[in-house]
Amino acid sequence: TQGCLLQLLAPPRTAAGDPEWCCSTPPHSPRGRRSTQVLGVLAMLGLGFLTLTYLLWQVPLPHAWYQMHPKEVTSWEALEGQTGQQRDSCQFFLVESIPQDLPYAAGSPSAQSLAQAWLQLLDTAQESIHVASYYWSLTGPDIGVNDSSSQPGEAILQKLLQLLDRNVSLMVATNSPALAKNSTDLQVLAVQGAQVRQVPMRHFTGGVLHSKFWVVDGQHIYLGSANMDWRSLTQVKELGAIIYNCSGLAHDLEKTFQTYWVLGAPQAVLPKTWPQNFSSRINRFQPLRGRFGGVPTTAYFSASPPALCPRGRTRDLDAVLAVMKGARKFIYASVMEYFPTTRFSHPARYWPVLDNALRDAAFGRRVCVRLLVSCGLSTDPTMFPYLRSLQALSNPSAGISVEVKVFIVPVGNHSNIPFSRVNHNKFMVTEKAAYIGTSNWSEDYFSSTSGVGLVVSQRALHAQPGVPPAQEQLRQLFQRDWSSRYAVGLDGQAPGQDCAWQD
Numbered sequence: 001t002q003g004c005l006l007q008l009l010a011p012p013r014t015a016a017g018d019p020e021w022c023c024s025t026p027p028h029s030p031r032g033r034r035s036t037q038v039l040g041v042l043a044m045l046g047l048g049f050l051t052l053t054y055l056l057w058q059v060p061l062p063h064a065w066y067q068m069h070p071k072e073v074t075s076w077e078a079l080e081g082q083t084g085q086q087r088d089s090c091q092f093f094l095v096e097s098i099p100q101d102l103p104y105a106a107g108s109p110s111a112q113s114l115a116q117a118w119l120q121l122l123d124t125a126q127e128s129i130h131v132a133s134y135y136w137s138l139t140g141p142d143i144g145v146n147d148s149s150s151q152p153g154e155a156i157l158q159k160l161l162q163l164l165d166r167n168v169s170l171m172v173a174t175n176s177p178a179l180a181k182n183s184t185d186l187q188v189l190a191v192q193g194a195q196v197r198q199v200p201m202r203h204f205t206g207g208v209l210h211s212k213f214w215v216v217d218g219q220h221i222y223l224g225s226a227n228m229d230w231r232s233l234t235q236v237k238e239l240g241a242i243i244y245n246c247s248g249l250a251h252d253l254e255k256t257f258q259t260y261w262v263l264g265a266p267q268a269v270l271p272k273t274w275p276q277n278f279s280s281r282i283n284r285f286q287p288l289r290g291r292f293g294g295v296p297t298t299a300y301f302s303a304s305p306p307a308l309c310p311r312g313r314t315r316d317l318d319a320v321l322a323v324m325k326g327a328r329k330f331i332y333a334s335v336m337e338y339f340p341t342t343r344f345s346h347p348a349r350y351w352p353v354l355d356n357a358l359r360d361a362a363f364g365r366r367v368c369v370r371l372l373v374s375c376g377l378s379t380d381p382t383m384f385p386y387l388r389s390l391q392a393l394s395n396p397s398a399g400i401s402v403e404v405k406v407f408i409v410p411v412g413n414h415s416n417i418p419f420s421r422v423n424h425n426k427f428m429v430t431e432k433a434a435y436i437g438t439s440n441w442s443e444d445y446f447s448s449t450s451g452v453g454l455v456v457s458q459r460a461l462h463a464q465p466g467v468p469p470a471q472e473q474l475r476q477l478f479q480r481d482w483s484s485r486y487a488v489g490l491d492g493q494a495p496g497q498d499c500a501w502q503d
């Protein structure tokens, strides 16, 4: 096996002095000179404004002026009061799974371990656990593998069985037909009282149920790239989020769970319009606003495909595009796959929606774009022309920056474990927002496959050091991966190697 492994031997490509977010305009470019002139004019205008403000300050304004200009609602407290969501004190955590034998440099940032976070979340469960899942294989025997790294997955299954023993109700919606055919997890849970519904998503939308989230006790949630698979805890790189004590968001995500639950009932039909009680009032136009751990935060969920978006639910594609359009400085995305096409429909269609949005941001607003795509044994090499094409837009002297790298999880001595050792992350971060999703970036995941996304944006509290805003935490994780030895530039790829492993 050469290919990806060979690439690992290449020296790291990232310069040590990488700026915080890339795109440093070269100092002597015409654009640079123009911005200096613009800055000068702005400074003069600013001085004038300050002088005027000072003069106005000296002269008292008539009382009526204030009445004519009622104070805009700018304080977050006021907004919380308006939406009545101040009862919750939501706590947001990023969680991730770093495959075994994937060491990072000492002192690298990291999120909470997914395996521990899942156990902790289950430990808080008192009444109910609702799980939306693609497939289950939490034990080694489920896929005929005997490896000690299956233990954390087996512990999750044991914990769920204990919770059923304590009369905590467990509802599972999962795709049908099942992917891990030999897995007995769901039968074992059903015997102990779990309610399981298999959703024939292909029948309804032509896709699969690919969502991965939990709602616990109607107030805590987990959402992320990990499947209910032991490999997600020890052999696959995953990223997700957990939000505690947040009934406002949990009730909203529960509505998406209920869409699957309804479709998993015998003889279910896909409603033309979903009943009113499935509608959401939390979306991209009206996100939930509150203080998460004291930090002013907005958050909402998106869903795909459109047929599973009742009134008021933001479509997943619209959420991704909105986050891209909102960026002014950078867009960093880490996805398993990137295809500006369909993947599963025949004949395939060209679908440059996300590709265009990235190019538009880089060209039109000089937003710095970085795309980190997974590369592993099963990577389809036809992805590479699209990545090269995107990167070809880069023109540093014009201030256009689009960089693409592949992330390679070395297989090492784990070759006994099939479909593992990949970067399964599906997130994007800008200076404004964090997007954590479950969809690969190709058309089918937005048009026929069911998925969910979470968009979180926190305000930086300059006065209060401590935990940085969610989007800054996520940026640090992206940057850690991007500048690690596992991330390889496309130029480093010898022709024909392209991560398609050759024996």
Ligand SMILES: *[C@@H]1O[C@H](CO)[C@@H](O)[C@H](O)[C@H]1NC(C)=O
Pocket (backbone or CB within 6 Å): 141, 142, 143, 144, 145, 182
């Ligand atoms: C599933 O079970 C069948 C029949 O017992 C066996 O032949 C097959 O190898 C198993 N597959 C996996 C992935 O364990």
Ligand SMILES: *[C@@H]1O[C@H](CO)[C@@H](O)[C@H](O)[C@H]1NC(C)=O
Pocket (backbone or CB within 6 Å): 146, 147
């Ligand atoms: C699994 O592997 C361990 C050690 O590698 C061995 O002791 C054990 O018998 C194996 N179990 C099965 C079911 O093959």
Ligand SMILES: *[C@@H]1O[C@H](CO)[C@@H](O)[C@H](O)[C@H]1NC(C)=O
Pocket (backbone or CB within 6 Å): 165, 166, 167
């Ligand atoms: C669970 O429910 C059953 C039947 O209602 C009851 O007999 C049992 O005591 C309950 N167990 C616990 C731990 O509450």
Ligand SMILES: *[C@@H]1O[C@H](CO)[C@@H](O)[C@H](O)[C@H]1NC(C)=O
Pocket (backbone or CB within 6 Å): 091, 244, 245
């Ligand atoms: C959630 O709220 C409960 C009760 O107020 C509290 O004990 C717990 O620590 C909170 N959890 C987190 C993670 O903040």
Ligand SMILES: *[C@@H]1O[C@H](CO)[C@@H](O)[C@H](O)[C@H]1NC(C)=O
Pocket (backbone or CB within 6 Å): 254, 255, 258, 259, 275, 277, 278
């Ligand atoms: C909406 O109401 C119906 C009928 O009462 C119920 O079965 C369903 O679970 C509700 N859906 C949601 C999302 O609350």
Ligand SMILES: *[C@@H]1O[C@H](CO)[C@@H](O)[C@H](O)[C@H]1NC(C)=O
Pocket (backbone or CB within 6 Å): 101, 412, 413
């Ligand atoms: C696999 O490799 C790691 C280090 O690369 C080593 O710590 C571990 O013991 C090895 N495991 C086996 C089963 O050889």
Ligand SMILES: *[C@@H]1O[C@H](CO)[C@@H](O)[C@H](O)[C@H]1NC(C)=O
Pocket (backbone or CB within 6 Å): 336, 337, 424, 438, 439, 440
């Ligand atoms: C994403 O794409 C890969 C490669 O085609 C596929 O194996 C996987 O099922 C897709 N979905 C997930 C889990 O992201």
